[in-house]
Amino acid sequence: MQGSYKGILYPARLPTFNRLPAPTSVEHLVQWFWIPEWDIEPGRTSRQHVIAYPACNLVVGLEGVVLAGPATRAGYQDLSGNGWAVGALLRPAAVPLLTEDPAGCRDAEVDYPAVELHRSVVAAMSPLPSDAHDGGTRRERAVEAFVLWLASFAGAGLSEEAALANRMMELLATDPAVLRLEDAASALAVSPRTLQRVARKYIGLSPAALIRRRRLQDAAERVRLNPSADLAAIAAELGYADHAHLSNDFRKYLGFTPSRYRTSVGEGG
Incomplete structure (x- = not known):
């Protein structure tokens, strides 16, 4: 799914960007995982414009975890310095597990208390010596950590x-x-x-x-x-x-x- 840019208005501006399919165990909860990584030279900013998918995203970054609500308009994110994010584009079935009112976070990001998720994803995204010739290894570890966290409280099956x-x-x-x-x-x-x-x-x-x-x-x-x-x-x-x-x-x-x-x-x- 790495080459899929639907919803991204200017793909040429993107830093490294990957979409990874959701494993079978959570495909009823997640459409896909998305992981941008960037290293912007000092003094410069890269603005990423998107027509967001009309869904909630749970996003892990270095600073914490946020639940990004459904968007009603195009938006943008300014990137600077170096960093990464690991996001899950949620299917509707996952949303009531995280919030009772998805409309309440419409066009907004709210801090989400998921300390263990944050710890495990940050650890996964920290490069290891063995990653030197395989840039995808840490992304795969991050998705695995995300999947384990989701599975720990989501339960099996759907209503x-x-x-x-x-x-x-x-x-x-x-x-x-x-x-x-x-x-x-x-x-x-x-x-x-x-x-x-x-x-x-x-x-x-x-x-x-x-x-x-x-x-x-x-x-x-x-x-x-x-x-x-x-x-x-x-x-x-x-x-x-x-x-x-x-x-x-x-x-x-x-x-x-x-x-x-x-x-x-x-x-x-």
Whole structure:
């Protein structure tokens, strides 16, 4: 998964970045683990822009552990000096294990009391002599430590509701045919009201917001990978009424138009 950059607006700016798949034992709780590492020369800053996946992340850094809530807009992180982070993109089923109110940490990061997780991941990310010719070893150790911590309190299996929450997120994040709440409810054989309730409890965003985020991520990826693509054609392909509606969503949630994004990507961000 190392080459997957969906949701990252300017991959060329990235320092070392890896996405590692979740082992089978926690794949009902984690979509994947992500690990950036950076070494920025003194006096410089690297700004990383993202259209965040509409989910919670549990992130371990040198300073501690934070629960990053679901994002409603594009954001950025300024990197300087040298450092790393080890994050888990959580599936909805994991969220109630960590917070009773995911909407309460929307667009925010809150300190999470996980001393043992922090200790074990920091130890794993500390290079050993045997790592000299294998840069991935410490990342694998960090994921193993994260998995052990999650498994220690998550328990086995999922409730029917938690499993529905996972299926809903997977559907809304991947199926381009799902453009409305009613489409998702029909595909999952539940009522729209049920999906709204499950989204509120397990994600902290509405199903409509999840659909919108998928379309924005897909649109940005198409523009980035094919700068000469016709924007009106991209809008039609992704289910927008027209180019103007796509531009309005870009402006409202990302802060710039598709045309401006295309230009900035061409300029190297």
